[in-house]
Amino acid sequence: MTPGTTVLRLGRVLSLPVxxxxxxxxxxxxxxxxxxxxxxxxxxxxxxxxxxxxxxxTLPREAMEDPARMIAGFRMPRIVAAVLAGSMxxxxxxxxxxxxxxxxxxxxxxxxxxxxxxxxxxxxxxAGSAVIAPPVLAALALAGSLGAALLVVGLGxxxxxxxxxxxxxxxxxxxxxxxxxxxxxxxxxxxxxxxxQWSRGTLAAVDAADARLLGLWWxxxxxxxxxxxxxxxxxxxxxxxxxxxxxxxxxxxxxxxILAAAFAAPVVATCGPVAFIGLMASYVARSxxxxxxxxxxxAAMLSGGLILLWADTAGRTLFGxxxxxxxxxxxxxGVLVFVxxxxxxxxxx
Amino acid sequence: MEQPRITVDGVSxxxxxxxxxxxxxxxxxxxEFLAVLGPNGCGKSTLLKVIAGLNRPSAGRVLAGGEDxxxxxxxxxxxxxxxxxxxxxxxPNMSVHEMIAMGRYSHQSLLSRRSREDEAAVARAVRDxxxxxxxxxxxxxxxxxxxxxxxxxxVLAQGSETLLLDEPTxxxxxxxxxxxxxxxxxxxxxxxxxxxxxxxxxxxxxYADRVAMxxxxxxxxxxxxxxxxxxxxxxxxxxxxxxxxxxxGAVFHVPLGAAAP
Numbered sequence: 001m002t003p004g005t006t007v008l009r010l011g012r013v014l015s016l017p018v019x020x021x022x023x024x025x026x027x028x029x030x031x032x033x034x035x036x037x038x039x040x041x042x043x044x045x046x047x048x049x050x051x052x053x054x055x056x057x058t059l060p061r062e063a064m065e066d067p068a069r070m071i072a073g074f075r076m077p078r079i080v081a082a083v084l085a086g087s088m089x090x091x092x093x094x095x096x097x098x099x100x101x102x103x104x105x106x107x108x109x110x111x112x113x114x115x116x117x118x119x120x121x122x123x124x125x126x127a128g129s130a131v132i133a134p135p136v137l138a139a140l141a142l143a144g145s146l147g148a149a150l151l152v153v154g155l156g157x158x159x160x161x162x163x164x165x166x167x168x169x170x171x172x173x174x175x176x177x178x179x180x181x182x183x184x185x186x187x188x189x190x191x192x193x194x195x196x197q198w199s200r201g202t203l204a205a206v207d208a209a210d211a212r213l214l215g216l217w218w219x220x221x222x223x224x225x226x227x228x229x230x231x232x233x234x235x236x237x238x239x240x241x242x243x244x245x246x247x248x249x250x251x252x253x254x255x256x257x258i259l260a261a262a263f264a265a266p267v268v269a270t271c272g273p274v275a276f277i278g279l280m281a282s283y284v285a286r287s288x289x290x291x292x293x294x295x296x297x298x299a300a301m302l303s304g305g306l307i308l309l310w311a312d313t314a315g316r317t318l319f320g321x322x323x324x325x326x327x328x329x330x331x332x333x334g335v336l337v338f339v340x341x342x343x344x345x346x347x348x349x
Numbered sequence: 350m351e352q353p354r355i356t357v358d359g360v361s362x363x364x365x366x367x368x369x370x371x372x373x374x375x376x377x378x379x380x381e382f383l384a385v386l387g388p389n390g391c392g393k394s395t396l397l398k399v400i401a402g403l404n405r406p407s408a409g410r411v412l413a414g415g416e417d418x419x420x421x422x423x424x425x426x427x428x429x430x431x432x433x434x435x436x437x438x439x440x441p442n443m444s445v446h447e448m449i450a451m452g453r454y455s456h457q458s459l460l461s462r463r464s465r466e467d468e469a470a471v472a473r474a475v476r477d478x479x480x481x482x483x484x485x486x487x488x489x490x491x492x493x494x495x496x497x498x499x500x501x502x503x504v505l506a507q508g509s510e511t512l513l514l515d516e517p518t519x520x521x522x523x524x525x526x527x528x529x530x531x532x533x534x535x536x537x538x539x540x541x542x543x544x545x546x547x548x549x550x551x552x553x554x555x556y557a558d559r560v561a562m563x564x565x566x567x568x569x570x571x572x573x574x575x576x577x578x579x580x581x582x583x584x585x586x587x588x589x590x591x592x593x594x595x596x597x598g599a600v601f602h603v604p605l606g607a608a609a610p
Contacts, residue, residue: 013461014460015465016460230454230462231454234451237437237440237448237451238439240398240432241434244401244427245427245451246426247454248423291447292447
């Protein structure tokens with residue numbers, strides 16, 4: 001009886017409504033992602049044969065020939081990290097959009113990325129020339145982005161469920177952003193150019209340990225988001241409506257903001273604060289699958305992975321020998337695409 | 350004697366400033382349609398929000414089925430009390446069916462998000478509000494009146510024993526005004542309790558079992574429409590001189606002009 005929706009059932013225990021559009025779009029996105037991963041594995045300076053990629057993906061490290069080992073050692077972690085980081089930034093952005101009921105929210109906008117950046121930079125400055133291990137860096141980033149989230153929620157607690165939280169977030173973001181600038185400029189900070197690149201978002205320095213770290217966080221957070229995500233739909237109706245329907249809105253909103261911070265933190269720690277992915281991926285996902293939040297979340301994660309993977313792959317291959325960082329590629333290409341999409345959307349309406 | 354379904358016991362509430370509601374007490378029983386009337390800003394909507402547990406009273410308490418509303422979880426409270434709020438703004442992309450189905454939120458869980466019971470309740474609500482032909486549309490494509498009927502369907506789908514309706518007839522043409530009131534009365538006759546903020550005296554007298562007249566946050570009158578909707582009461586509360594007439598079981602008020610201050 002439900003237009004455009006199928007209900008998956010298992011006795012009386014399980015009943016999940018799934019949009020038919022989602023059932024078509026999600027596998028296609030996944031397919032596109034896998035195909036893009038293959039293409040990205042093949043793209044680079046040295047000519048790569050399909051057989052090398054196949055070896056790199058299927059064989060254990062010891063059994064590989066040299067070209068395959070190169071791919072498995074360098075390109076693969078970078079590609080895995082790009083997909084994971086893109087999907088996590090997308091999840092973070094979409095959660096914030098639901099909370100703020102504002103389609104333009106993004107971890108960069110609410111100050112979460114900046115909070116993580118400040119923490120990572122301060123950590124780097126204090127450590128001096130010592131190298132900080134990736135898990136420590138991620139913990140720092142989480143502390144920073146959670147700190148920013150708590151600051152935003154605390155300052156905006158009276159506006160928690162309205163659009164006002166965006167203004168508080170924007171102010172926080174500008175404040176923290178200027179602290180980042182101060183650290184970058186005054187920082188006799190060891191390698192200014194590397195930090196500069198990182199602060200725009202880049203996957204150039206990502207290694208297998210970073211990819212593993214992102215994977216762990218991903219496995220931990222995605223089930224949490226899907227489990228807690230049930231109250232996203234009523235929240236879209238507004239605060240009083242959601243409460244009348246049975247949602248403890250303050251607790252839900254706080255949980256989503258913390259979750260959004262946790263999604264953004266490991267990404268900032270490993271790849272820097274890549275902006276715009278949350279905003280773009282959610283926009284694409286909404287126009288593809290409609291407005292059922294759990295489906296938008298999943299579609300946005302797939303789209304976010306695609307966006308960051310393509311941005312990074314294009315950045316490292318198109319202009320060789322120069323590598324353009326993914327953050328800059330996304331800012332250039334992504335913003336153009338976004339403006340075009342927004343225009344198309346308005347014309348179609 | 351049967352326990353009242355809703356008890357408002359000496360409740361006061363203010364939005365940080367002077368009290369909007371002061372020491373107000375009333376009860377609503379099973380199967381009753383109670384209309385709340387009063388001039389703009391007299392605290393009608395605020396009273397509904399206090400009963401719904403959306404505003405926490407600064408003094409007094411509200412009981413739903415004998416239990417203090419502030420002690421119930423949002424979920425348990427939603428199963429007892431459903432609210433048609435005054436100005437909902439669902440996202441324009443949301444499908445109408447999706448919105449109505451959201452009324453079932455408090456009956457669902459992590460894995461059970463669209464049970465057979467949910468579907469039956471939604472289908473019943475859709476029939477009750479006669480919105481079948483709107484189901485496939487996006488919320489943004491609805492007129493104000495259509496949206497109001499769909500929101501009412503969402504509230505009915507919630508299946509709660511008490512319905513709080515804040516100006517349910519807003520945006521509706523005459524036919525659908527009576528459609529929604531007929532539906533509310535059917536709900537009351539079926540054993541639910543309906544508390545509705547209304548503006549029209551005639552409609553209140555036709556549909557309500559009792560009328561609560563509010564004036565500046567206090568109860569100015571409580572009783573049957575005949576008892577409360579008198580010329581003296583309208584003059585005192587609304588500041589308008591009227592001539593009352595009775596026909597076909599309804600009380601009519603013909604306005605004559607502003608009352609002497």
